[in-house]
Amino acid sequence: MEDERAHILPEADSGTSENSRRNFLKQSTLLTAIALTPATAVKAAEAHVDEKIAGAFEKMPVKLEVNGINHSLSVEPRATLLDILREQLDLTGTKKGCDHGQCGACTVHVDGRRVNSCLTLGVMVNGKKITTIEGLAKGDELHPMQEAFIKHDGFQCGYCTPGQIMSAVACIREGHANSEMEIREYMSGNICRCGAYPNIVNAIQEVKEGGFKV
Amino acid sequence: MTNNQSTKGLSRIDGRLKVTGAARYSAEFAPAGMVYGVLVGSTITKGTIKSIDSKAAERAPGVLSVITHQNCPRIAGYQVEPGKKEPEKGTYKLFYNNKILFNGQPIAIVIADTFERALYAASLVKAQYNAAEHNTRLIDQKHEAFAPEGDGTSKRGEADAWKTAPFKLEQEYIIPSEVHSPMELHAIIAKWDAADRLTVWTKTQGVQDTRDGIASIFKLPRENIQVNSKFVGGAFGSALQVWPHEVAAIVAAKLVKRPVKLVLGRADMFTSVGYRPHTWQKIGIGATADGKLVGITHEAIGQTSAYEDFNEGPIGVSRATYACANVNTLYKLSALDIGSPTWMRGPGEATGAFALESALDELSYQLNIDPVELRIINHADTDPESGKPFSSKYLKEAYKLGADAIGWSDRKTKPGATAQNGWLVGYGMGGGMFGAYRDKAAARVVMKDDGTLLIQTAVSDIGPGTGTMIVTIASEEMGLPAEKIKFDLGDSSLPLAPSQGGSGTTATVGSAVYQACTDLKENFQKLAGNGGTDKPDYAAILKRNNLQKLEVTSTTNGGPERDKYAMYAWSVHFVKVLVHPATGVVKIDKAVCVADCGHVVSPKTARSQLIGGAIGGIGMALMEEVVIDHRYGRLVNNNFADYHVPVNADIPQIEAIFVNKPDPYINPMGAKGMAEIALIGMAPAVANAVYNATGKRVRELPITPDKLLGKDGAMES
Amino acid sequence: MKPFQYTKAVTQQSAIEAIAKPGVKIIAGGTNLVDLMKRGVTAPDKLVDINNLPLKSISLDKAGQLHIGALALNSTVSESPLVLEQQPLLAMALKAGASPQLRNMATVGGNMMQRTRCAYFYDTTMPCNKRQPGSGCGALEGYNRMHAIFGTSNKCIAVHPSDMCVALAALGAEVTVSSRKGSRVIPFTDFHRLPGDHPEKDNTLADGELITGVVISNNKFAKNSYYLKIRDRQSYAFALVSVAAALEINNGTIKEARLAMGGVAHKPWRLYDAEKALAGKPANEESFNQAAQIAMQGAKGYQFNSFKLKLAPAAITEALKHAAGIA
DSSP, rough: OOOGGGGSSSTTTTSOHHHHHHHHHOOOEEETSSEOOOOHHHHHHHHHHOOOHHHHOOOEEEEEEETTTEEEEOOOTTTTTTHHHIIIOOOSSSSSSSSSSSSSEEEEETTTTEEEEEEEEEEETTTOEEEEEGEEEGGTTHHHHHHHHHHOOOOOSSSSHHHHHHHHHHHHHOOSSSSSHHHHHHTTTTTOOOOHHHHHHHHHHHHTTTTTOO | HHHHHHHHHHOTTTHHHHTTTOEEETOOOOTOEEEEEEEESSSSSSSEEEEEEEEHHHTTEEEEEETTTTTTTOOOSSSSTTTTOOSSSSSSOOTTTSEESSSOOOOEEEEEESSHHHHHHHOOOOOEEEEOOOOTGGGGGGGGBOOOOSOEEESSTTGGGGSSSEEEEEEEEOOBOOOOOOOOOOOEEEEETTTTTEEEOOOSSBHHHHHHHHHHHHHOOGGGGGESSOOOOOOOOTSSSSHHHHHHHHHHHHHTTTTEEOOTTTTTTSSOOOOOOOEOOOOOOEETOOOOEEEEEEEEEEEEEESOOOOTTTTHHHHHOOOHHHHHHHEEEEEEOOOOOOSSSSSSSSHHHHHHHHHHHHHHHHOOHHHHEEEEEEEESSTTTTOOSSSSOOOHHHHHHHHHHTTTOOSSSSOOOOOEEEEEEEEEEEEEEEEEOOOOOOOOOOEETTSSEEEEEEEEEESHHHHHHHHHHHHHHHHGGGGGEEEESBBSSOOOOOOOOOHHIIIIIHHHHHHHHHHHHHHHHHHHHOOOOOSOHHHHHHHTTOOOOEEEEEOOOOOOOHOOOEEEEEEEEEEEEEOOOOTTTEEEEEEEEEOOOOOOOOOHHHHHHHHHHHHHHHHHHTTTOEEEEETTTSSSSSSTTTSOOOOOGOOOOOOEEOOOOOOOSSOTTTTTTTTTTTTTHHHHHHHHHHHHHHHHHHHHOOHHHHHOTTTSSOOOO | OOOOEEOOOSSHHHHHHHHTTEEEEEEEEETTHHHHHHHTSSOEEEEEETTTSSOOOOEEOTSSSSEEESSSBBBHHHHHHHHHOOHHHHHHHTTTTHHHHTTTOHHHHHHOOOOOOOHHHHHSOOTTTSSSTTSTTTTSSSSTTTSSSOBTTBBBOOOOOHHHHHHHHHOOEEEEEETTTTEEEEEEEEEEEOTOTTTTTOOOTTTEEEEEEEOOOOOOOOTTEEEEEEEESSSSSOOEEEEEEEEETTTTTTEEEEEESSSSSSSSSEEEHHHHTTTTSSSSSSHHHHHHHTTTOOOOTTTTTTHHHHHHHHHHHHHHHHHTTOO
């Protein structure tokens, strides 16, 4: 949700980032909301200390449970969940295809719900459970959807595949895999440029009809 | 049943890696000390850079460097030899001077310790320009078009003979510019191992061509460059050359003395890695009352950039597809202030086929001859251009297979004659053809004493399932189960392989692997002595001879068969569409794609490839179009929300059929490539089906709802 | 993206206090805001995350009014048995929007607050009065295929991209908002505004106001309503035009009709005259065609979007036929 007032704000390039950061830190009413900025950083900002410390206070502590493993991280508020997974946790199975919520390659489950991780700020999922493609198989045993994608050749280049599979699992869990038409509609948030769509639908139907636990 | 069809054949050998997220693509490596580069694009279309202010960016937290044309070190391969003049045209040179040649051209790279910081700092780089008048509009520039180097014109028989025919038409056909849009963003990680030694992980369709390209730009010995690209997230032609962003990352890594990762944004993918050129075409075609073609005249003007000529020859299809004594063609380029186009799936032929196959459909209505029948009447039994026999051609069989599968007999000739639940029903078909090539390649095969076989070549797999095809060939040839075979690819140090493109990989690299396996088997038979069998126990023979392994590297190339025969692969696409008469919405109800591409080596992946190409063709037909605001020379739909590619809801089950008869001459497998023909001919098939449904002939793609509403509002049903 | 500070509000009061300061933006689903921040279209100094506020419920009161919290997810609302039973038009519209993943993130309040998808608004190098007042309108004489045909001004011809809002406008919903000054109710059709001389203002929300929910009053449209969306592909695309049609039909006669369009104006475009014309008429194609013609009065096409002048009435008739069950 957006607030109307922002339109009278200057454009992004006005003023240096350090100055505006210091200004808003001073202005912010820390009492009315939980400020997650570390206290030391606030002190640093007020003291007008140099950039090296400024770098530190841009980051905030975030706890994520990713595929059952707890991570305590320090992230900038502007870092997306997608970039945190790929660049900080080396979980590169989640893909960046557009970075704007227009392709679905970055689909992960947050507390069991499929979302676009490219539009999810890491700080917003603090304390939540994230499942990525790397967390779907149980050891060497593939998830039935992964097996079905291999069997039905639900991919070619493989780049959209993790997102497709995370979406496909959610599609069944949500109860949206009751017909070919419904699957096609509920898988339309995941673009596959190689054109594996019919095979993806077949894979999902097999898992659904096979009564596998997804 | 579709489900059974889709599961026949060897599953992808890299499937497990791809479904678990373990497959690593170019941006997914992390050499120690790696930092991030982000490009800054020009905001004008033509002119010069007056000044660049990068101070704010340089001061931003985490920024290591900002490189522009003002401080970029000399790139050896860009320099003009002393005494020589700067050539007027040529590959775009990054950070070379202050000239702006297209909107979005990289004018700077910002390198910072994190992606977020690099991205933000890039937004702080501000340039001042001296803008010059630009032109990005093909249609306005038609009169300025010029003949490309090579074959701008051609004539067989009489020119313009179609005009003498009793049944004839002349029409213009336009395709917009389309972008490859692979799901993986182009990305590179560049790491200098020494002052003159470089390793890159980059998205490429050919690691060795990329190696050689980098070697020539940086004047390095090619053995000093290691290029890795084991997984490629689609490319469709967009990764066949070394692009400026790759040069930027390599230069940046050198300057900051750290490995640099650079991933293009999706918007950059629309301006920086090529596209299918916007092309205007005109076809004059005439036939006798019994449908025999009298003549074809095919003109085309394709878009290229102001600095480089790109020639994809869309007129070739009119010379090579049908038996017609009189064909003349004219092809020109129009230089626009846009980045250069490049090969995109079915290059040239996909564009040309839209015009030719649409025109034939129009002619079929004039003649009142079934479109399939019209094509059979004009079937070329020998190559119309050279007169040579075809190495193999089963196109007539393909027509029959496809027509039966789609239910062609349900098609009514009269447009708009069939309705189904308030939707108009239409059937259409279109054909495709593409040269079947075979180049030089090498493969190393290593049999180990544990009974496993390792195959190595430097080929890339951009998605078709190259590894699966290779393993299938080796498995059959060696008599080994697929699980015992490992395949190593996408590494420039491996044996010679050309770039994956032009549907040539199976014929080229597959042949080398076949030969290497044959040679290895022969060596084993020699080792085994008289007791040799066709399926020897390799491990046992090695052990008997006290050997840990036996390896062979074989090199193969196309031979004299190419001089004797004309070699092509063929496709025919059949489509049933539903068109909503009031709103102009088009749905693909059913599609059947038939390929005559010789023996199908890897049925499961080939089927997917045929379907995938057809879906690319559906995108081309119904929704894909790059839109430029010509006032600014800037794209207004450089994203996946505005540039539409098909989504799952657009695509029904598509039936893929292979004639599957081996070609006796092209290579030992009898296989021809099929990546291009999977797409070529699909767009006209859809357009022809839309006409059959509505009586509206759309000659400018894509066929969006507005084009079917026409001048008088809703179409008549 | 410019660096910014991030806080999470724990109570509605703290959220309201936080947004009373300049440079602060609320974030809920973030599907549009994060995108705009990535593109530099907007660059807040501080984000206040309101996802912990208790504004997620969907309930029916004794008067039959449906209350939907501002933070209810688009997917939750579209699947809610209450919504499906009471206001199926809303569920249909929601399902026509975005993708399943985005609907799992986007909230009802956020959906109302989403900005236009106009290319000139998104590209910070192009002129746009909405993004930068006074810079001009790039679309007016530019590529305006997706743009408005109703209620435009010479400052802006952008359209509001929401599907959900079209249904809520048709259903005559109300928006509840809170600020330091207290709470107030805004009729949904007054929430979004026409561009006029101030296209930078999308809506009538005052500074410091927080959307808390929407209310849909009891109606008899559940049986005969339909949301039709015409787009360039079958899913995951913005509307060329869309129509929310709701009818109350008694023995083949229309007692009351509600119609609104998307993709045609700066706000969900309610078709009052067409609604009036339908009242008392038989629920047949002829009545629908007449209503569609009335609905188009005052429409104006631009270079690339004149097709909407034909597409829109066709879509209205089609949607009404579906609503009436005669398609």
